[in-house]
Amino acid sequence: MVERVERTFMSHPDPEFQHEKSDSESMASVERPVPIVGDWTVDNVPIQNENPVTMQDSHGTRYQYLTFETVIPLEEFASSHPDATPPPNLRKFESPFGWGSKRKLTVLILSCCCTFCAAYSAGAYSIAAEPQRERWNLSVTAFATGITAWAMGFAVSPMFLAPFSEINGRRPVFIASAIMFLIGQVACAVTSSFAVMLVFRFFVGAGASTFATIIGGVISDMYHAEDRNAPMAIYSASALAGTGFGLLVPGFIIGRVDYRWVYYHQIIYLGILLLVLYFFFSETRGSVLLSRKAKLLNQYLDKLEKRDSSPQEPKPDPGTSRLVHYKVEADENRSSIGRMLYISLTLPFTLLATEPVVFFFSLWASFAWAVLYMTFSVIPLVFTTRHNFNTEQNGAVFSAVSIGTILAAILSIYQEKLAKRRWPKLSESPEGRLYFACLESALLPIGLFWFGWTTSSSIHWISPVLAIGCAQIGIFSIYLAVFNYLADVYHRYASSALAAQGFMRNLMAAIFPLFTNQMFTNLGYPQASSLLGGISALLTLVPWVLLFNGEKIRARSKIAREILASPSRS
Structure with a gap:
């Protein structure tokens, strides 16, 4: 007689843990159930998994935990039931790690187009300041609250979206966010009230946030850690270059047509992008694909069981087993939605308060991000007062942001290949990612001093203009280094660590534009820029400290020690 196997299901504290590892790695990292003793068959067809683990639930149904490595004997099922419904096509549920390069590239390009669009919306609002301020009779500071509203939506939304991404997958969250993004832009375009504009700027930021935060998860769904640098560099470039283009293109629009076209052309782009996403964006989250695969398989197996139990069908031979069904371990281990929301909202702040690495890296990235957002106000102020530039010419200056980003992305991809070829040992520790960042991040304070004077x-x-491009290369190197280092060090907690720095980064981006104009006007352009350069130079010490003492610092961290001791560390 087959005995029922009891099992204690374990919940992981981080709801986004699964996208740091492949499903097969996740399956290997938890306590395994005890297999039922004895070989068994399904309708006299041997299960082809090596050492299959089978269990029974309270209803007596046999099941296995499904992974991407599980061999499903569909042909044998079909041959033993020749008159039954043909078996389902399971190819669309393959592991994203095993996708072909073209399919991965398609998803990556679509993801980066979304990221570009999100960043574009941040800058486009600012370059249209003059006509909008005139319409609503706003001060510079009052108009800047539109940037603050966008950044606050961008900061808060990811913490609520993470659990839904785990349960429902990337694709539904992408589609829903794109719809929210689109509706927000339409409202901003047609509203006659600045108060309404602020409300919908928040929702534009909330919708756009998905395209900047979940993309990291999409990339880790498809690429193993050693292959992620180039995709991450492309993603980072789309985020930073989008900001520059969002200030460049609308600058030419405003001088020729009504300022509302700053929003209209984004609405057109978003509408097209939404359609393309709907038809061509594939789900990448492994646990969700496995859940859908298990559901489809179980429906097929239920049909076979009903057929076998029909009075018109011959009874199976005595001693044969019921058909095996499938479950997904991530579904069994998952906490309630309330619990996941609680963790998603609290764990990032816990890491921020208790982990020095998370705090100082977040501070470093946040200041760099705030400087980028300050340029929305600084460039028009400086080039209008000192060089008599108009809106179109000011927009053209922002091309330095995009060009600097593109050059930095190319440099990052090249130096990664160079490091693997010349210094392969660099990849053996998280600090290996910081060597280039230590040097290149210094371009931010250099660029700030250069610009100011x-x-x-x-x-x-x-x-x-060249100084802006120089500073932008420094910002890119910081942005990429922080993402890669936190992911390498915190593994299962990486999404929470990144959420922490994302919140701090966008909070500072929301606050700094509110006093940028007064700061540069009251202190003077050289002095204000030098103050920023001095703070940036001080923060440039952060990666150097970790480069030489990172291992010791991680050894004193309770969470880092737990990760290092874990057998599932990848």
């Missing part, structure tokens, strides 16, 4: 009208405008 070349803003005089007697100096050609190309000099501060």
Whole structure:
């Protein structure tokens, strides 16, 4: 007689843990159930899994935990039931790690287009400041609250979206966020009230946040850690270059047509992107694909069982087993939605308060991000007062942001290949990712000092433009280093660590634009820029400290020690 096997299901504290590892790795990382003793068959067809683990639930139904490595004997099922419904096609449920390069590239390009669009919306609002301020009779600071509203939506939304991404997958969250993004942009375009504009700017930021936060999960769903640098560099480039283009293109629009076209052309782009996502964006979350695969398989097996139990059908031979069914371990281990929301909202702040690495890396990235958002106000202020630039010319200056980002992305991909070829041992520790960042991040303070002391009208405008490009390369290196290092160090807690720095980063981006104009006007352009450069230079010490002492710091961290001791560490 087959005995029922009891099992204690374990919940992991981080609801986004699964997208740091492949499903097969996750299956290997928890306590295994005790297999039922004895070989068994399904309608006299041997199960082809090596050492299959089978259990029974309270209803007496046999089941296995399904992984991407589970061999499903569909042909044998079909041959033993020749008159039954043909078996389902399971190819669409293959592991994203095993997808072909074209399919991965399609999803990556679509994801980066979304990220580009999200970043574009941040900058486009700012370049249309003059006509909107005139319409609503707003001060510079009052108008900047639109940036604050967008950044706050961008900061808060990911913490609520993470559990839904785990349960429902990336694709539904992408589609829903794109719809929210689109509705928000339509409302901003047609509203006659600035108060309504602020409300919908928050929702635009909330919808856009998905395209900047969940993309990291999409990339880790498809690429193993050693293959992620190039996709992450492309993603980072789309985020930062989008900001520059969002200030460049609308600058040409405003001088020719009504300012509402700053929103209209984004609505057109978003509408097309939403359609493309609907038809071509594939689900990448492994646990969700496995759940859908298990559901389809179980429906097919139920049909076979009903057929076998029909009075018209011959009874199976005595001693043969009922058909095996399938479950997904992630579904069994998952906490309630309330619990996941609680963890998603509290764990990032716990890490921020208790982990020095998370705090200082978040501070480093947040300041760099705040400087980027300050340029929304600084560039029009400086180039209008010192060089008599109009809106279109000010928009063209922002091309330095995009060009600097593209150059930095190319450099990042090249130096990763160089490091693997020349210094393969660099990849053996998380600190290996910081060598290049230690040098390149210094370009941010260099660019800030350079910009501040070349803003005089007697100096050609190309000099501060080049300084902006220099600073942008530094910002890119910081952005990429923080993402990669936190993911390498915190593994199962990586999404929460990244959520922590994302919240701090966007909070500072929301606050800094509120005092940027007053700061540069009251202190003077060279002095204000030098103050930012000095703070940036001080924060540049962060990666150097970790480069030489990272291992010791991690050894003192309770969470890092737990990860290092875990057999599932990948």
